[in-house]
Amino acid sequence: MAGEEVLNLSVGEPDFPMPELAREYARKTIEEGRNRYTDVTGIPELRERIQRKLAEDNDLDYAPGDIVVANGAKHALFNAFLALCGERDEVIVPAPYWVTYPEQVRLTGAEPVIAPTGEGFTLTADLLETVVTPQTKAVVLNSPANPTGATYSKPELEALAEVVLRHDLYVVEDLIYEYFHYGDSPVPSIASLGPELQDRTVIVNGVSNSCAMTGWRVGYTAAPQAITQLIRRLQGQATSNVSIVAQYAAIGAMDSVPWAEIKSYRPRRDLAHHRLASISGVRCAVPAGAFYLFPNVAELLGDQCQTSDEFCAQLLADTGVGLVPGSGFGAPDHIRLSYAVDVPVLEAALDRLAEFAAN
Ligand SMILES: Cc1ncc(COP(=O)(O)O)c(C=O)c1O
Structure with a gap:
């Protein structure tokens, strides 16, 4: 990276x-x-x-x-x-x-x-x-x-x-x-x-x-x-x-709850989900709330990265994208991605994730 x-x-x-x-x-x-x-x-x-x-x-x-x-x-x-x-x-x-x-x-x-x-x-x-x-x-x-x-x-x-x-x-x-x-x-x-x-x-x-x-x-x-x-x-x-x-x-x-800012997360969820769903080997439900996506990446695990911990560590080392492995949440085949970031950051991170997954 x-x-x-x-x-x-x-x-x-x-x-x-x-x-x-x-x-x-x-x-x-x-x-x-x-x-x-x-x-x-x-x-x-x-x-x-x-x-x-x-x-x-x-x-x-x-x-x-x-x-x-x-x-x-x-x-x-x-x-x-x-x-x-x-x-x-x-x-x-x-x-x-x-x-x-x-x-x-x-x-x-x-x-x-x-x-x-x-x-x-x-x-x-x-x-x-x-x-x-x-x-x-x-x-x-x-x-x-x-x-x-x-x-x-x-x-x-x-x-x-x-x-x-x-x-x-x-x-x-x-x-x-x-x-x-x-x-x-x-x-x-x-x-x-x-x-x-x-x-x-x-x-x-x-x-x-x-x-x-x-x-x-x-x-x-x-x-x-x-x-x-x-x-x-x-x-x-x-x-x-x-x-x-x-x-x-x-x-x-x-x-004075900041409703406009809160509502701005919905299009980011849709964007991130759409991009994730198009990555081969990633399976992701559409979440109804919060600001996380929690895709299953089991199909991407193998010789190079055997666990989601290794997957996240390698992703960070190779591409600079920081995600959280699912192991700490009791779901080791998953990774957590927060879309509470600016859209350009989200898009760039998903580009890098897609390229990493393809390799
Ligand atoms: C599900 C859940 N509950 C509670 C909290 C804690 O909230 P607080 O920062 O108000 O302690 C968090 C924070 O990440 C959370 O994710």
Whole structure:
């Protein structure tokens, strides 16, 4: 790749700027000298804003007291797992999965049980049934998903909900890519299927992806009171509140979601998918959401590159294109490509990938 620029399609965050209103609220918070602790669970104004978002976007009825603002969705997820499970419990994690889920489950002392998924990378009721045991405490749903972009439809969630209720499971539902959805209707939440489901669900979300504020660390859980109280106690001893500046900024962000930038990802998905699908030996589903493509490259593996790890390492060395191997996501025959980059970069990277695959 002598002299060729590195084209990095491995990054898992949006490439547009954060909303100006979020910056303005942050500046105002600093200028007004708001520098004290806040409530462990977050400032009331932010929790009320989240309550309104959950009602408007997700048709969910929560009180501000059901919400805990955490240091990013990652921290919110860890709070959820810590509150729900411990030693001898099992948590079902559908594969391909975001790398953090099994690791966080293990940190609680519980066992992650990796579940296979169906055609479109979604967990079906039948597949869920095959992995439930008396020790199962919870199942993780990530919609749209990292790394596959797979998104659960309402009928799929209804089928899963029946199994969840019959076995008395909890659902940890990670909706962090919710706004990156290219279907006609919003991403449904399993909690919106009825009060029994809402009672068994911990919603996880935040402003990291939707408002391109990954560095600000604002996420949250919305959960039944008993779980929220546990999370409150955990967070009170572990970290206390999220930075007050970031909390006010998050209100500004939620008041000015950058929809035009978010929607600009759909043509990039179509472009990248079209180009990938034309490469011989690459098989790729059209994802309904997130900003990743997760093609199967099994046919390109062989003597030169035996695994997707070797494939990505060789691709980087030969062409300067950075992708993520599927092994860390529990899908070793796949690679993850993020299209949250400028179109010329995407096109150049796909040209190089096509040439590499042909050789
Ligand atoms: C599926 C999923 N959930 C949660 C997160 C973490 O979000 P945050 O940056 O808000 O901690 C990520 C970030 O990559 C993610 O891909």
